[in-house]
Amino acid sequence: MNADERRFAVLQAIVADYVSTHEPVGSKAIVERHNLGVSSATVRNDMAVLEEDGLIAQPHTSAGRIPTDKGYRAFVDRLSQVKPLSGAERKAVQTFLEGAVDLDDVLRRSVRLLAQLTRQVAVVQYPTLTRSTVRHLEVVSLTPARLMLVLITDSGRVDQRVVDLGEVLHDDDVADLRAQINAALAGRALTAASAAVAELPEKVPAELRDVATILSTVLIETLVEHPEERLVLGGTANLTRNVADFPGSLRQVLEALEEQVVVLKLLAAAQDPGLVTVRIGEENEVEEMRATSVVSIGYGAGTVLGGMGVVGPTRMDYPGTIAAVHAVARYVGEILSGR
Incomplete structure (x- = not known):
């Protein structure tokens, strides 16, 4: 692998370890945990370049590094293969959603499912009239x-x-x-x-x-369009599991999520069924949400009926979250078009 590919592999390793441990990642840990086939000194050099490029940063108290918003963005942009849900997970999603009795029930179940699968806050917009x-x-x-x-x-x-x-x-x-x-x-x-x-x-x-x-x-x-577009929100308590992910701003985030307008803005990018949009940290135009990432998609078969997605800290399992959002939206689209 050339130097660029190797550096990306180092970035991937830092993202994976930081997401799972919430601890800054050092070169020694990367060499031990990830089979990159290079020395600790090479990894240290690569980390220096990644830091210079603004993809990773050093929290002042630690020898390790953590990904920046720009680093997560580079990682997400290179996710050519979204990790699909396992067959068992897909079957469970399908069975759970197909048990719904009406539109309200479909949307409530979708939110519950997304919150459970991703352990983040899930949000679904009612079909826009x-x-x-x-x-x-x-x-x-x-x-x-x-x-x-x-x-x-x-x-x-x-x-x-x-x-x-x-x-x-x-x-x-x-x-x-x-x-x-x-x-x-x-x-x-x-x-x-x-x-x-x-x-x-x-x-x-x-x-x-x-x-x-x-x-x-x-x-x-x-x-005529109802001005108060309805939303279903679930799993807000998931945010409180990792208060450290929101230094000084968790309350702001929770208050912002109570504002329908803010959440509708977060879903505004979700215009295309099948295409997942990821907004990371500073990319969110709503100031209170800049410690979060939003993974969203439009749902509907052919036409977009509304948006759905999850909100969580920037330190999230992006491949798993993207796969869950994609799968749930697909089934909801199929169920509503079959009704």
């Missing part, structure tokens, strides 16, 4: 003057609204409205669907126009 299409709208008569609208999207999201009509409606009229609304909505993206619903009052018989106006107003409110 703008990227969904309408599968069906059910219109149910609760009383002759009261209807319930149940909007079901392709991502499995269900929105219910009860509407007081102020006038009595016969079953035939309810069936007529149901047919008209579904003809306007079914299979359309939500933005296009709200435009179609706005035209509804002009397309129904004159005696149903008032009711259609009420229904279309309620539906437009339901179809």
